[in-house]
Amino acid sequence: MYVAVLLILVALGTVVFHFASPWWWTPIASNWGYIDDTIILTFWVTGAVFIAVILFMAYCVLRYRYREDRRSEYEPENKKLEWWLTGLTAAGVAAMLIPGLFVWNQFVTVPEGAAEVEVVAQQWQWSYRYAGKDGKMGTSDSRLISADNPFGLNPKDPNGQDDILIEDPELHLPMGAPVKFLLRSIDVLHDFYVPQFRAKMDMVPGMITYYWVTPIRTGTFDILCFELCGVGHYAMRGNVVVETKTVFEGWLQEQPTFAETMARAKTNKERAEKLALNESASVAAEVQLAR
Amino acid sequence: MVDAAHDQADFVPPAEVAEMDLYHPHSWVTKYVFSQDAKIIAIQYSFTAIGIGLVALVLSWLMRLQLGFPDTFSFIEAEDYYQFITMHGMIMVIYLLTALFLGGFGNYLIPLMVGARDMVFPYVNMLSYWIYLLAVVVLLASFFVPGGPTGAGWTLYPPQAILSGTPGSDGGILLMLISLSLFIIGFTMGGLNYVVTVLQARTRGMTLMRLPLTIWGIFMATVLALLAFPALLVASIMMTFDGLLGTSFFMPGIVEFGEQLQYGGGSPVLFQHLFWFFGHPEVYIVALPAFGIVSDLISVHSRRHIFGYRLMVWAIVIIGALSFVVWAHHMYVSGMHPWFGFFFATTTLIIAVPTAIKVYNWVLTLWRGNIKLTLPMLFALAFIVTFVNGGITGLFLGNVVVDVPLSDTMFVVAHFHMVMGVAPILVIFGAIYHWYPKMTGRMLNVPMGQIHFWITFLGAYAIFLPLHYLGFLGVPRRYYELADTSFIPDSVQDLNAFVTVVALIVGAAQLLFLFNIGWSMARGKKAGSNPWNATTLEWQTAETPPGHGNFGETLPVVYRWAYAYGLPGAKDDFVPQNMHPDQVATGGSPEPSGAAAQPAE
Numbered sequence: 095m096y097v098a099v100l101l102i103l104v105a106l107g108t109v110v111f112h113f114a115s116p117w118w119w120t121p122i123a124s125n126w127g128y129i130d131d132t133i134i135l136t137f138w139v140t141g142a143v144f145i146a147v148i149l150f151m152a153y154c155v156l157r158y159r160y161r162e163d164r165r166s167e168y169e170p171e172n173k174k175l176e177w178w179l180t181g182l183t184a185a186g187v188a189a190m191l192i193p194g195l196f197v198w199n200q201f202v203t204v205p206e207g208a209a210e211v212e213v214v215a216q217q218w219q220w221s222y223r224y225a226g227k228d229g230k231m232g233t234s235d236s237r238l239i240s241a242d243n244p245f246g247l248n249p250k251d252p253n254g255q256d257d258i259l260i261e262d263p264e265l266h267l268p269m270g271a272p273v274k275f276l277l278r279s280i281d282v283l284h285d286f287y288v289p290q291f292r293a294k295m296d297m298v299p300g301m302i303t304y305y306w307v308t309p310i311r312t313g314t315f316d317i318l319c320f321e322l323c324g325v326g327h328y329a330m331r332g333n334v335v336v337e338t339k340t341v342f343e344g345w346l347q348e349q350p351t352f353a354e355t356m357a358r359a360k361t362n363k364e365r366a367e368k369l370a371l372n373e374s375a376s377v378a379a380e381v382q383l384a385r
Numbered sequence: 386m387v388d389a390a391h392d393q394a395d396f397v398p399p400a401e402v403a404e405m406d407l408y409h410p411h412s413w414v415t416k417y418v419f420s421q422d423a424k425i426i427a428i429q430y431s432f433t434a435i436g437i438g439l440v441a442l443v444l445s446w447l448m449r450l451q452l453g454f455p456d457t458f459s460f461i462e463a464e465d466y467y468q469f470i471t472m473h474g475m476i477m478v479i480y481l482l483t484a485l486f487l488g489g490f491g492n493y494l495i496p497l498m499v500g501a502r503d504m505v506f507p508y509v510n511m512l513s514y515w516i517y518l519l520a521v522v523v524l525l526a527s528f529f530v531p532g533g534p535t536g537a538g539w540t541l542y543p544p545q546a547i548l549s550g551t552p553g554s555d556g557g558i559l560l561m562l563i564s565l566s567l568f569i570i571g572f573t574m575g576g577l578n579y580v581v582t583v584l585q586a587r588t589r590g591m592t593l594m595r596l597p598l599t600i601w602g603i604f605m606a607t608v609l610a611l612l613a614f615p616a617l618l619v620a621s622i623m624m625t626f627d628g629l630l631g632t633s634f635f636m637p638g639i640v641e642f643g644e645q646l647q648y649g650g651g652s653p654v655l656f657q658h659l660f661w662f663f664g665h666p667e668v669y670i671v672a673l674p675a676f677g678i679v680s681d682l683i684s685v686h687s688r689r690h691i692f693g694y695r696l697m698v699w700a701i702v703i704i705g706a707l708s709f710v711v712w713a714h715h716m717y718v719s720g721m722h723p724w725f726g727f728f729f730a731t732t733t734l735i736i737a738v739p740t741a742i743k744v745y746n747w748v749l750t751l752w753r754g755n756i757k758l759t760l761p762m763l764f765a766l767a768f769i770v771t772f773v774n775g776g777i778t779g780l781f782l783g784n785v786v787v788d789v790p791l792s793d794t795m796f797v798v799a800h801f802h803m804v805m806g807v808a809p810i811l812v813i814f815g816a817i818y819h820w821y822p823k824m825t826g827r828m829l830n831v832p833m834g835q836i837h838f839w840i841t842f843l844g845a846y847a848i849f850l851p852l853h854y855l856g857f858l859g860v861p862r863r864y865y866e867l868a869d870t871s872f873i874p875d876s877v878q879d880l881n882a883f884v885t886v887v888a889l890i891v892g893a894a895q896l897l898f899l900f901n902i903g904w905s906m907a908r909g910k911k912a913g914s915n916p917w918n919a920t921t922l923e924w925q926t927a928e929t930p931p932g933h934g935n936f937g938e939t940l941p942v943v944y945r946w947a948y949a950y951g952l953p954g955a956k957d958d959f960v961p962q963n964m965h966p967d968q969v970a971t972g973g974s975p976e977p978s979g980a981a982a983q984p985a986e
Contacts, residue, residue, distance in 0.1 A: 097766070098757055104770060104843075108850060117791075117854040117880070119873045132787050133857075136545055140777035143741075147748060147773050151766060154751035158687070160759070165958055166951035167753035175749075176742070183741040187780075191734045194784040201786055202723035211854030217550045217642065236638045239647065246640075280640045282545035283653060284811045285718065285793065287858030289872055292790040298653050299544060300427075300637025303720035306710035319862055320793045323537045325463050328864040356972055377450055 095159075101152040103164035105145050112141075121289035122369045123315060124334065125272075125308040128197040130292070135193060139186050142339040201293070213265070214245060215277070215284035215297045218326035220317060221245070221262045226256030226351055236280050236299070242359040246280070247352050255353040258346060263332030267309050267315065268342040274306045285320035288334055296321050408448040409933055420517075421507035422933050423492040425771070426514050428824070430488030433514075434481050435899075437521050441476035442892050444469045453885025455866045463865040464492075465553040468538030469521050470503045470863060471522075471626075474539030475561070478667065480521055482809060486519060487610065487676040489820035490816060491579050491603045493824070497566070497923035498600050500588025500963075501932045501940050502773060504578040513578070516571030523564040530556035538863060540664075543656050544648075545630040548642070556772045559628060562621040569621075573706040579607040582822070588922070590943030593658045594698065594961070597921050597947040598691060601698055602677020606707040612709070620659035629650070657719055661712040671805050673701055675812040676743055679765050682815050683747055684918045686762035687754030688958050690948035693746045700739035707736045716787045726785040733783035737776070744773055755951070755958070759917070760834040764815030767842040769807050774846075775804025778853060793863070796856020799849045807845045814841070814898070821902070822916050825911030825927050833901040844891035848884050921947050 097252060122130060158166075212223040223245055225231050225252045232247050232254015239246035244261065267273055277286055279297035287294035290313075295305045317332035337345070350358070410416040420426060448469045451461045451732040461469075492510070496503050504510045536552035537545060545551045548557050553561075583596070583604045596604075624635040627648075636648035682689045691697060713721060713729045747769055757764065778800040781787045791797065804894040814837075820827050855877060860867065867873055915924040927937040941963035949960035956972035 095435055097763065100772070100843075102767065104846065108774075109856075113849060115851070116876055117851070117858045117876070119857045122857060126790075129786055129790055132784065133781065133790075136781050136784065136787060144773055144777055144842065147744060150946065151748050151769060152749065154754070155756055155758070155766070158751065158754050159757050160688070160755050164755050166687065166755045167752075168690065168953055169692075170690050170948070171693050176696055176745075179745045180738060180742060183738050187734045187737050189733065190780060190784055192938055194786050195730060198723075198726050200787040201789065216640070217514045223846070236640055239640045239645070241643065281642075282550065282639075282760060285822055287793075287859075287861075289790070294789060294792070295718050298637075298720045300652065300923075301654070301720055310926045314871075318859075318861055318870070321402070322467075322542070322545065322804060322863045324545050324548070325536065325552055326865055327467075328463070328861075328868075331870075338772060365602055 096155040098152040101148055101155065105148040109145065121134050122292060123311050123313060124292060125310060126292040131198055132194050136190050138203045139190055204274050205272045208274040210274050210276055210304050212276040213286050215279045216281050217324050217331035220332040222260040222265050224258040224346060226258050228253060228256055232257050232352065233282055239280060249356060255351065257352045258349045259352055259355055261348060261377055265332065265334040266320060266345050267334060267336050268339045269309050269312050269336050272306055272308045274304055277303045282323050283321045284323050287318050287320040288315050292318055311334050312338065395848050410693055411856045418586055419511060421511045423504045423510060424931065426510055427489050427492035429514050430484055430517065431490060432651055433518055433521060434485040434489060437476055437643045438481040440479060441473045442895065445472040446889060446892055448473065449885040449888045453882040460766050460890055464536060468534050468552050470540055471536050472534050477806065479541065480524065482671045484517060485813060486602065486671060487579065487607055488575055490674060490678065494599055494923065495579055495582050495603060497935055498597050498921055499583060500591050500726060500812045500922050500943060501582055501586035502936065505581045505586050506578050508683050509574045513575035515572045516567055518573065520564045520567035520571060521569060521720045523560055527560035530560065532556055535561045539762055540660060543624055543627065543653055544639055544759050545703050547624065548641055554785035559625060562625045565621050566618055569618045572610060572614060576607045578610045579603065581852045588940045588943060595943060595946045598680035598697055599677040601701050602673040604703050606673040607668040609705050609708060613663045616659045617663035620656055654721055657716050661715045664715060665712040666708045668805050673705065673810050675809040676701065676818045679812045681746065682748050682761045682765040682819055684948055684950065685917050686759050687756040689750055689754035690751040690949050690950050692947060694946065696742060697746055700743050704736060704741045707732060712734060714783050717785050718792050723810055730783060730785040734780065737780055738775060744769065760831065760838060761815040761819040764811045764818065768811045771811060771846065772808040775808055776801055779804060793861060794856035795852045795862055798862045799852035799856060803849045807849065813840065822912030825906055827905050828912050828916060829905045829909060830901050833897055837898045841891055844887050849886050851880055897907060918959050920959050922962055925963055927959050
């Protein structure tokens, strides 16, 4: 008796918890509401099966509990029942799979004209690159990475000169325009995820992976690394600021291009060399004086 | 049933004394230590697996302490946390679940249930255990090397597994890879035994379609393991080369903390394909024995034949075959070509159909049964609850686009713990309560078992159900701490504290179970040879526990399937597989399987 009651309580408790739980997804900030819809559909189909199976089990435990004077029914197979259950299950599975594949098709089809933004990950920080005025990204290679060229851009590629480099964990995006993230890692696996966008993809050294979203509301959202990347994984954070197009354009204009950073690095270097030269000269002078 | 000529051809005279003398062990060491008796090997496997499992239990406590009370336990650093989760996962999946189901239950039950005297290669079977033990020792050794065990996550993804940003990237990861390689070598020795024994050493009348589902589950799981583990073996060897010799199988050009490394041209995704080509069948290597065993527990204790036996067998075979074409559903967001998503989502959701059929047939076995709520039955019912729960969340993660927001969140953690942690472990408990009387001759204590059951079942459910919802929220797995994250409310910390407290209680309840095992060995109620009135051959042995050679002088002869419960016209509500058809209506002892055959109680 109490076993059946507890089984029913587990089933009902699960339903109550589902509706009463304060933990649910964040308000969406991208076009991927379809994903949420597919989850809801899956909930209804699978939830019904879960409740039905457990309640049926509780019924059996109650109705067919052991009695000395009774025998179980001997009916090893029931083809009709088995076919019905197989057919219904297949239909339920198809009802979840088919819409899911349609949404996946959208997910992997990047719309024409989506702006490209590169996200570069390394242990344990984020940086970003925009294509600049010409709308084209310059080529890159991890072999070119150095202190002066942290993105490893090809300095001879004309497309790369006006690329805008953001060495800061804060990413800015315009609202309402589709964005294709080009995902690049220079050391280990990472994963670029904004919970409010619902979309994510691993970043793999040696490859460029991608996905696309259209931000649909302004705000500041957390960026988290979602693939274990070593001991600092949990601290690899950033944030994304979604703003109106004009605010975004204004912000973008203030950011340095690749050519500018390289030039600045060069002058810095020359200045440092000169300084070092002067210093050694003065040291030499001091040495002479001491003599 | 058997014609006379056939009968004569099959008659084998009892062995000469000298031969028998060679066959039996002569010293304590050959009987209990370097034993070639599958039953002793099974117990060695089981105790070793449970022992290393206790290490994994303590590790889970430590990681839960960190998650539940992040600022309280200053001795748990981020490095430690990642080492705890890695070792916990690997131990549970490989060294506990795989070893216990196949090395433990496989060894004990296969010869007894198919009516064989032993495994067909007893010496190799013995080696299998000792190599497994060596693998466990090497694994434990990694706790004591400089840098400690690897903290790369149980998936051991390169490049990070062998780079300096990950704990244990010098000694720990190498010992892990060596230990895995040893485990696979040892398992292969055992696995070949299980397969050949099932195919070649069944007793007269034991056709494949009369095998108990326990044997079908263990058999198919072993076939999967023999085909899947080699992928992990090559991946381990290749990664060892990358780490030690500087090859670049899995290593592309890498800039590590500003320094250009000497690697180039390898593919991290290749490792993931190899890992999951093993890793997904691994789920079924654990699940199929659980499916098989729970089928028998449900049938015996509801006094009813399994419903739809033939479909159950085919479901096991189909699930096993499909498990080799779904592996990349673990890699939807790995950066592999996105079109793979269509294929792997389809195959993955198709696997839900035979799996659902198994669930239906379990509950339809209860239906119109005569259900005894014994401890094995309680665990079987709890298995169905947790397995259905964990199975349907698999439909979320398998449906490629739904996986995108959920992958690497706590939803995944909750899903796989429910479906391949809690559910199979509940079956292991049920199976121990069920077969302990055969292994020791005594029953486990029931009140202690009841307490153990309710705390374990309700506790485990209370731990993992809410974690799914943290996954929906977007709480990531493998985070040492959440710190201040704008979308994560404070209530998440309260929930984490609650889950930690429940986890400590559930863990402690397992100590009661271990105490029960020891206590009942001496004080438990005497069991007799067939306390559950079961039909399968292991309950019809002359001695309990069965001696070396299992069945006394003559092997049993099988006349029917394993599920003759409630057979119309039979005297009792069960008819043993080896009871002669003439005796079914009148009852009496089944076909004697030795001089001292006991009547069924």
